[in-house]
Amino acid sequence: MLVPAASPTLASAAILDRIQGHAGTAYVGGREDHGDPVAEVSPEALPNLFPALRDDPELRLEQLVDVTAVHWPLDVGREFQVVWQFRSLTNNLFARVTARLADGAAVASATGTYASALYLEREVFDLFGIQFTGHPNLKRILLPEGYEGHPLRKEYPVEGPTFPEDAHRNDLVGQLDPDDFWADVDKANGQ
Amino acid sequence: MTVESGMAGARVDLERGSGDNMILNMGPQHPSTHGVLRLVIELDGEEVRRCDADMGYLHRGVEKLLEVHDYRGGITLTDRMDYTSGPSNNMGYLMAIEKLMGITDEIPLRARYLRSAVAELSRLAAHHIWLGTHGLDIGAMSAFLWSLREREKILYLFEEACGARLTTSFMRVGGTGPHDVGDQWLDNVEAFLNGYTLDEIDALLTENEVFIERTRDVGIITQEQALSYGLTGPVIRGSGIAWDLRKAQPYAAYDLVDFEVPVFTEGDVYARYLVRLNEMYQSKRIIGQCVEALRDLPLDAPSNVDLPQVVPPDIGRVPVDMEAMINHFKLVMHGVQPPPGEAYFGIENPKGELGFYFVSDGTGMPYRCHVRSPSFVNLSIIEEISVGSLIADVVAIIGSVDIVLGEVDR
Numbered sequence: 001m002l003v004p005a006a007s008p009t010l011a012s013a014a015i016l017d018r019i020q021g022h023a024g025t026a027y028v029g030g031r032e033d034h035g036d037p038v039a040e041v042s043p044e045a046l047p048n049l050f051p052a053l054r055d056d057p058e059l060r061l062e063q064l065v066d067v068t069a070v071h072w073p074l075d076v077g078r079e080f081q082v083v084w085q086f087r088s089l090t091n092n093l094f095a096r097v098t099a100r101l102a103d104g105a106a107v108a109s110a111t112g113t114y115a116s117a118l119y120l121e122r123e124v125f126d127l128f129g130i131q132f133t134g135h136p137n138l139k140r141i142l143l144p145e146g147y148e149g150h151p152l153r154k155e156y157p158v159e160g161p162t163f164p165e166d167a168h169r170n171d172l173v174g175q176l177d178p179d180d181f182w183a184d185v186d187k188a189n190g191q
Numbered sequence: 192m193t194v195e196s197g198m199a200g201a202r203v204d205l206e207r208g209s210g211d212n213m214i215l216n217m218g219p220q221h222p223s224t225h226g227v228l229r230l231v232i233e234l235d236g237e238e239v240r241r242c243d244a245d246m247g248y249l250h251r252g253v254e255k256l257l258e259v260h261d262y263r264g265g266i267t268l269t270d271r272m273d274y275t276s277g278p279s280n281n282m283g284y285l286m287a288i289e290k291l292m293g294i295t296d297e298i299p300l301r302a303r304y305l306r307s308a309v310a311e312l313s314r315l316a317a318h319h320i321w322l323g324t325h326g327l328d329i330g331a332m333s334a335f336l337w338s339l340r341e342r343e344k345i346l347y348l349f350e351e352a353c354g355a356r357l358t359t360s361f362m363r364v365g366g367t368g369p370h371d372v373g374d375q376w377l378d379n380v381e382a383f384l385n386g387y388t389l390d391e392i393d394a395l396l397t398e399n400e401v402f403i404e405r406t407r408d409v410g411i412i413t414q415e416q417a418l419s420y421g422l423t424g425p426v427i428r429g430s431g432i433a434w435d436l437r438k439a440q441p442y443a444a445y446d447l448v449d450f451e452v453p454v455f456t457e458g459d460v461y462a463r464y465l466v467r468l469n470e471m472y473q474s475k476r477i478i479g480q481c482v483e484a485l486r487d488l489p490l491d492a493p494s495n496v497d498l499p500q501v502v503p504p505d506i507g508r509v510p511v512d513m514e515a516m517i518n519h520f521k522l523v524m525h526g527v528q529p530p531p532g533e534a535y536f537g538i539e540n541p542k543g544e545l546g547f548y549f550v551s552d553g554t555g556m557p558y559r560c561h562v563r564s565p566s567f568v569n570l571s572i573i574e575e576i577s578v579g580s581l582i583a584d585v586v587a588i589i590g591s592v593d594i595v596l597g598e599v600d601r
Contacts, residue, residue: 114421115575119567144247
């Protein structure tokens with residue numbers, strides 16, 4: 001049975017130090033934000049960083065709690081901020097790792113280390129269009145296949161256009177003769 | 192071959208299926224998928240060879256909608272995600288905003304106790320739905336009826352406190368908002384607790400040979416799988432990991448009350464059943480302590496933080512006091528405005544860790560709000576553990592993971 005530590009075993013500064021040690025020169029910066037350690041790394045560090053964070057005996061970030069992204073369209077060249085939230089249950093720790101990407105760039109998948117990334121990365125791909133290299137099954141998850149666009153990008157409108165076929169139907173509602181309507185239904189059912 | 196669904200136009204590629212195997216399409220309209228989950232299952236006889244979950248039938252774009260609502264307006268969207276435990280979702284959303292604003296430590300004791308009490312009541316309500324439908328899936332009809340009877344009493348308590356049964360929009364940023372409760376409500380909660388018993392359902396299922404036969408050694412999740420798949424909540428506690436955010440990183444009033452975290456090590460459907468059942472007894476304990484603590488607080492104890500930029504003034508002062516009117520106007524027009532920054536906060540919801548990740552640009556609407564939904568993450572294990580089990584066991588496994596599709600699809 002795994003019994004977690006009653007309180008965090010490392011302070012935020014120590015967690016950031018260890019992440020910096022694993023990321024090496026790819027470490028961009030770190031800060032404590034609202035009590036949580038946040039490390040920014042450049043994307044090329046990620047393939048080695050994921051297993052290192054999980055296997056480091058002092059950190060043991062065994063769970064990838066969440067993967068998401070933020071779109072900053074005005075920040076040209078680094079439009080996307082991908083965010084990974086980690087948790088260590090053994091050591092009762094929390095850490096956030098972020099990386100900035102250009103629009104259209106791919107980022108390494110965490111699926112080799114954390115199975116929770118299987119769904120979470122598909123969600124980010126679906127809603128932002130970010131490619132994760134190494135994901136075994138990267139396809140849309142919430143939206144139907146064949147859907148156009150990625151809704152959580154800032155340029156995507158909140159209100160969509162009215163479908164032309166629906167507009168046509170709305171026009172007809174006022175002048176619809178019930179007998180004709182049911183005759184159409186019967187015809188459609190082959191009677 | 193490919194299976195095509197007409198409704199969502201989703202296509203599930205099953206090229207890997209061998210010629211003799213049968214492809215079974217389960218859902219999205221299927222009673223045991225607890226909503227509109229669709230499973231495409233490749234069967235060899237009765238044994239599952241592959242299982243693909245197809246979701247999104249309830250996708251409403253909640254995260255996009257949260258970006259165009261002010262922080263107060265977003266509350267109404269949160270209880271429509273996990274609609275079995277609306278108040279608990281509201282708490283998670285509010286506490287994440289409070290963390291973003293840095294006022295977590297200033298929340299008055301009265302609001303903290305009430306939040307814990309209401310969150311535990313909604314845990315009971317959610318677990319009663321799970322208990323009933325899980326029994327129903329496996330063929331125990333009576334548990335369902337008794338279970339929903341108890342849940343109905345909890346919904347009456349919600350209605351009394353905030354006016355709604357399911358879409359509660361309970362409380363506001365900075366405290367209880369307009370939803371403070373009086374002694375009458377506390378009396379009613381106490382009366383409910385005194386009459387509340389799980390013993391009949393317990394007696395009906397826990398020792399039931401048919402139930403045990405269907406659930407023991409079925410759908411085993413190992414400790415390694417539970418960690419790797421990011422599982423949380425009762426599912427991980429059924430696999431021998433004593434992780435509970437209420438204990439590990441206490442919020443609201445959980446550091447002020449006594450309770451235990453039930454843990455079972457077997458990792459099967461039966462272990463997850465026992466975890467949830469024992470959790471319900473603990474919830475009852477917590478609610479009792481919170482009610483007692485609320486009674487002991489002085490009558491004039493504040494229930495909201497004393498910050499005019501967060502909490503609107505007493506409405507009686509608005510027509511007669513210029514300052515109060517300006518304050519009221521500012522809050523109605525612009526809402527609360529957290530400073531620029533980002534924050535993640537997770538609470539222990541009935542299904543697992545419900546997390547909200549906010550990015551604020553200093554305006555009255557979040558720049559980005561991501562919902563880490565426990566059902567969505569917990570669902571991913573189904574594709575792995577159902578392989579090799581019988582088709583009838585898939586139903587038991589879905590029930591034991593306890594997903595709600597409103598939250599999976601958001």
